[in-house]
Amino acid sequence: MxxxxxxxxxxxxxxxxxxxxxxxxxxxxxxxxxxxxxxxxxxxxxxxxxxxxxxxxxxxxxxxxxxxxxxxxxxxxxxxxxxxxxxxxxxxxxxxxxxxxxxxxxxxxxxxxxxxxxxxxxxxxxxxxxxxxxxxxxxxxxxxxxxxxxxxxxxxxxxxxxxxxxxxxxxxxxGQGPRATRLQSDGAHYDAIRIPRGGSRLPFAPDAPEGLGMQMPDGRAVFSMAVEAMAQSAREVMALGGVSPAELGCWAPHQANARILDKVADRTGLSDTLRLGTLQWHGNSSAATIPLAMSWHVAEAGGLPAGPMLIQAFGAGAIWGATLWQG
Structure with missing residues (x-):
């Protein structure tokens, strides 16, 4: 851009x-x-x-x-x-x-x-x-x-x-808006997080109520995939946007698990960057966590921090992405 x-x-x-x-x-x-x-x-x-x-x-x-x-x-x-x-x-x-x-x-x-x-x-x-x-x-x-x-x-x-x-x-x-963006997917991990029943592959059936809940058969594998994908996309968009972690105004990652975010921060130099999030009190609401964190911060602080904002997430599919947003 x-x-x-x-x-x-x-x-x-x-x-x-x-x-x-x-x-x-x-x-x-x-x-x-x-x-x-x-x-x-x-x-x-x-x-x-x-x-x-x-x-x-x-x-x-x-x-x-x-x-x-x-x-x-x-x-x-x-x-x-x-x-x-x-x-x-x-x-x-x-x-x-x-x-x-x-x-x-x-x-x-x-x-x-x-x-x-x-x-x-x-x-x-x-x-x-x-x-x-x-x-x-x-x-x-x-x-x-x-x-x-x-x-x-x-x-x-x-x-x-x-x-x-x-x-x-x-x-x-x-100059405002997305400064660099990277969106990715890997369908080889399609079943890592799933709700099996209800689609065309496995429709609802009165005699088979199982499969309506969310399943994550291998949480350790999902953890590792999330860390690797988020670290990679963070490095890529910062390089594309020409900024270092020290130049970011804040980091707004999907609030999945604090240990995932800590590992991503360690691998990308984001440990000292202001991290927006409400995971501690609001848990993981999937796609809603990032705008919830933004809105919560605006309500508490009166606005978002100055400077570029790194926004990123990893989810079922597997799909992930990151954008460097210039405020």
Missing amino acids: SSADPGVRMAGFGHYLPTRCVENAEIEAEMDLPPGWIAARSGIRARHYAAPDQALSDLAVPAGAMALRQAGCAPDRVGLLLLATSTPDHLLPPTAPLVAHRLGLGCGAVDLAGACAGFVHALILGAGHVRLSGQPVLVIAANLLSRRIDPADVSTRILFADAAGAVLLEPGAP
Whole structure:
């Protein structure tokens, strides 16, 4: 990206967390785990679960509304809504048109199923649309994973949570927006994280209810893949963007597991870079963790740090990516 390219700025942020907060002690007691076991292995101390009457759209709408309100953007100005989610209200129809309707938007609206890397992909696609059309784009990432957790599976039970985050993108000054981007995938690891039943390969079946929960058969392998992929993509986009870790304003990684992020930081020189995140108190809400962290930081600090921001994620598929965003 050159300084003459049309700029894209993050004009507004929003987030939503369900009311119910589930602390580690509750899960450790139910699963007969020693006190402190979850925090030691994940860095997570609590997470939020949606109420029984809430669907994914009920999380996405208030997050989107907050971003619009913060940006001072009238709904009729928005040119596109991108909803990054792995847990839509229904397999069909997509949830984005419903969210757009409830927000008073009259624009295009589409779901983007990119797992934990969904927000990074939606952000880049949204920035492209802003540059092409000159219209604001609302990017929402939301997941309701508490209903996709196998209560007996410790590898997923301790990590996943429900949340939504949103960013309103608008035309900005030349040079603002994605400065360098790297998006990648490796379908050889397609089954590393999965919800087996419900698609065309293994449809729902009344006589076969198993396979509806999230599965991660080899957590160690996923851990290693995530560290390697995130470290590689971080190094690549910093090199493409011509910046060193010391020159970054902040690092906004997907909040999967604190040990993963610590290892990535060690391998890339990011240990001293300000890390945006709310993993400790909000757990892993897949694609929602990055915009949730941004919105939370803006609410606490009044804005994002000055300087380039490294945004990155790794998720099921396997898909991953990183972008160096110039504020």
